[in-house]
Amino acid sequence: MEDRILDVDAVDAPQPRPQSLVLSFFGNHVLDRGEGDLGVYSGSIIDVLGRVGTGEQAVRSTLTRMVNRGLLRRQREGRKMFFGLTAHASDILRDGGRRIWSVGAVNEDWDGTWTLLGFSLPESWQRQRHDLRSRLTWSGFGALYSGLWIAPGRADVREIVSELGLDAHVKVFHARADEFTDIGLMIRESWDLEALAARYVAFDKRWTTADLASADPIATRLRLVAEWLRIIRTDPRLPVQHLPTEWPARQAQETFRRIAEETAGPAGRMAAELLETTPLRP
Structure with a gap:
């Protein structure tokens, strides 16, 4: 069966911004590949982002803006333009990777x-x-x-x-905080816990009910990581012992990591076939 774009919009999925998708793309398939600084042909980027519904013109304008903002650098090879990460963008992606894989969404080690x-x-x-x-x-x-x-x-x-x-x-x-301070009450008054919890619940529902078997693996992983990073970057990581019982971040994180593991191999193999790359000059 031919791969198709993952239909997560059926459960009110937010559409990630093109820049977030571009960064997610580079973080998944370019960063720390062990081959030096790589540039990816713009046509390859357009192809991949098209799989998650981002049009060619939006991709091209996003790449240009990201170059102007110091997030990407470009290199011409003949008639083709290749784009690679700057040191600043690499730092951003490594920080995002640390938030995803090391720090996590559940704060169980708060020191008070x-x-x-x-x-x-x-x-x-x-x-x-x-x-x-x-x-x-x-x-x-x-x-x-x-x-x-x-x-x-x-x-x-x-x-x-x-x-x-x-x-x-x-x-x-x-x-x-002094011992008479009600930390749970302080947290409820200072942060919108209902909105934060709703984002985790929606993420978990969306991805546990998505049809992954016939979905395009590179598109699935691209959108999965972009959406998860958007959620955890807006999460203050409040101490879980002072949050409502069964805080939904834990279940959402388990769902994310399960699907990320399932799609890592297929997405990597597809990327190796699809992407045209070249070493970037210093």
Whole structure:
């Protein structure tokens, strides 16, 4: 039977952004292959992303934007253009791989510490306030109070604060909660647990009911990894002992790892047949 695109949209699957799919593609099939820096022919990338429903023009414009943002570099060979990872993009992908395979979605080894970040900005700095809150949310912080944010463990926010030029307006502390503090209540008030749990439940339902037997393995794995990484990057990894019982991240992670293992071999073999590559010059 001819391979077909995996139909996960039937269960309200989110469509990953083209850039996320491109990064997932390079992370799966190019990064750390042990053959030096590899460039992949743009036609090969267009073919693979087309298998998950991304059109040629969207892929081409995404590749150009990623070059301009310092995530990809390109090299012309005759009439063909090849794209490879920059050092910055490789670091991003290795961090994502660490989050997926080493750190995981379930925080069972929390040491009881919290990172507290307080800030006070002039009323007129609405854009700076919005940017800081957005970056903190992305980094796993929750709003304890208006100007006091909190994250589990020892979160390093120096780069975020410096990039926004807010060093003089931000104070960071590492602390433990006093015994009379209701940590479970604090977590429920500071993070949207219902929305976070719903993302894990939807992921698990979508992938446990998907028809994998006749699906295109390279497309399946590409979309699987892109979607899972999107979820865990927005997960603050709150201590599981203070979360509702049977927190759905555990079951979702088991589903992800099972399907990732099942598709690794077939997707790798298909990629070896489909992808046209060339060594990149220093």
